[in-house]
Amino acid sequence: MPIQIRHSVIHGFTKEAGEPVAHVDKKDRLLDNTLPSVFSLVQGMVTLLGKKESSQVWGRFGNNGREGPFPGRFAGYIDDVSSVEGFLALSHLAVDEISRTAEAQQASTGGHILCATYDDDAGNTRVIVAMIKQRSGLQLDDNLVPINIVEIDMSKLHQAAQIRVGEFRQTIELQAEQHDDEGEEQADVTYLSFVAKRADRGSSAYFINALGCEVGVSSTKATTRLYKAVDAFFRENEELNPYLRNAKDALSAFLRQEADAQRLVTMDALQDVMDRVVRPEHAHLVREMTQTLNGDRFKVPDGFLVSETVLRKHTKVVLEGARLTLKFDRGMLGTDRNAELFFDEDNRALTIQNLSNEMMGRLQQTLNDG
Template identity: 35%
Template sequence: MSFELKYAIIHSFTKESKQSYATNIVKKTALLKNELPAVMSLVQGVSALLGKPGNILSYGQFSNDMRQGKFPAEFDCYSSKPLDAAAFISMSHLAVDELAAASESESFSTGGHILVSYYLIDNKKFILVAMIKQRGGVSLDKDYVPIAVTEIDLSKVHQAARINLSRYVEVAAQPGLSNDDDEDVVEERTYLSFVGQGTHNLASGYFVKALGCTKGISSSRATGNVISAVRTFFSSAELKPHRSAACNGVIAYLKKKLDAKENAVLNDLVYAAIATLTEGQSAIIDQLKEFLNDERTKIPAEFAIHAPTLRKKTMIKGETANWTMQFEQGMLGLTANAAIIYNEDKKTLTFTNLGEKLISDIESELKQR
């Protein structure tokens, strides 16, 4: 995976928890020098942490509810032309101004150093805005130039937003949405990923609100994606024997939460999937969490469960002119202990555990022939 850093800069503002105002807003005018190893390590390190356990991402786009602040509209102007150094610095100044102002509405928010960077990963352009603390592996000099970057503490990068600029340009070129568009069409227009508004991290929600971010993954897409993604993850030779149990565990969890009218939580979904594993759980937990939360699958930290999609994903249906059948996927198997047995050679289904009522009806019908 190639990484190319274009620009990076660090600003700051001061605000203490329970304080109602931000002070000492410092907006630098000189870019950091890309050739400095500590600069490259910092930007790459922070970018790599997004989506890792402890920094689970939500996906979405800029809001247009008239409460999104100045950043989305200004960013649109910057994205329509080559992002040179002067435009980048101006955009970064706007970001820190909006962050400082928004922090005042959240009593538990705190200030710090704001890293803004523009880089390419495999030729895809990204803008990253992240709050960093001068501890947990990051040291800055008096001019906010990184002088030492060791292993960055996951818990110190819990406020960040990343804009897929390449994707943003693609979405901007598409026709506008109408009220008739379904929620999956809306989801296809996501270009933001962010931390700071997920489960158990509400106090830092001001960070993504300041930049005008809003969640955009539909409940139907998230519900369907998580079941498909777990099936894919457990398709390796090592994990395939556990695939059925993993899918059944996730489905059972989703049904339980749906019945309780509660949201699904990514961390809990992962534990539901690996519940039957007896070895290597700790390694698989992190791997599965990253797999589900990455840019392709986009399972957010928390989402509402879409009942029709859950039914569709968990039921197998079939019919001819003479009969109709419907059963849960978990009932299907290849061995004699399955409730419904599929014979791969004969291409037939055998139903077991029919129940006394059904058996009685079948035998009564046969006796009358």
């Protein structure tokens, strides 16, 4: 099912590198979403988000008093996302703020700003603000209406922010319920993603600042998300399920290597590791795995430092005795009677709980075999 565009508009501003903004062109009429060229452009921008060349950096709006007017205006807009006036006012503010911050960035140049509110194929409402450079294959008429869209390629998407309206609304509700300074941290909210051409990321801070974005999550959250994502990815695919244990071991080894070297975990490096986990006949099943991990469901950041605390929790512990060898994730062990591995120190006992059906079957078969 394709996306459903509610509102869309293109504004623009003129600026040469090292020069001030010469002109801002703000439109007061929406684009006609029934035009194939308009739909093609918006759909093309949305489709590019999260692809290998434009992996997403997750975050939220800032709240440190330096985030500017956009987050507050956005909070007001979502009260009625069907409002044309509200959408146009928000888009005007976006181009004003982007052109203003671009002026302070000497290397920045002008371009066109696509703003759109749309529903994705699952019916979730989202807002995208994207900087587009006019190149061959993308033509705009005098009213900034796209014409002759043949295809969208990465050369046309330089910076973009996508805001998930439902998740943003839930965050506001959670904060209202919690009434404390730690509410946002507890909620682990990442309703906003930012993308940029990799070659441009060093110079695109002005775009982030213009929209009041605060990108990035803590290393603890990022590392935790990665473990959960890899587990789900392999567990939920019948053909990949047999590789789950090897995948988690390879992940821990990789994270230990990156942590010791004090390097950022990147999706490219992680993909190389996961490619080596499976046999050649299953290689196609993990070929674009990191795009899924970086996407809407798991929101694993494009680059982050490893959390030693989380890594230790998932590091294997090996217990060896004359008649017994146990190997398990450190996080399974606990002194709580509900722990998967309940350590009863007083009785010198270790109880294994919540055995899988496969383990139960193998134990029963072993007993039957005598």
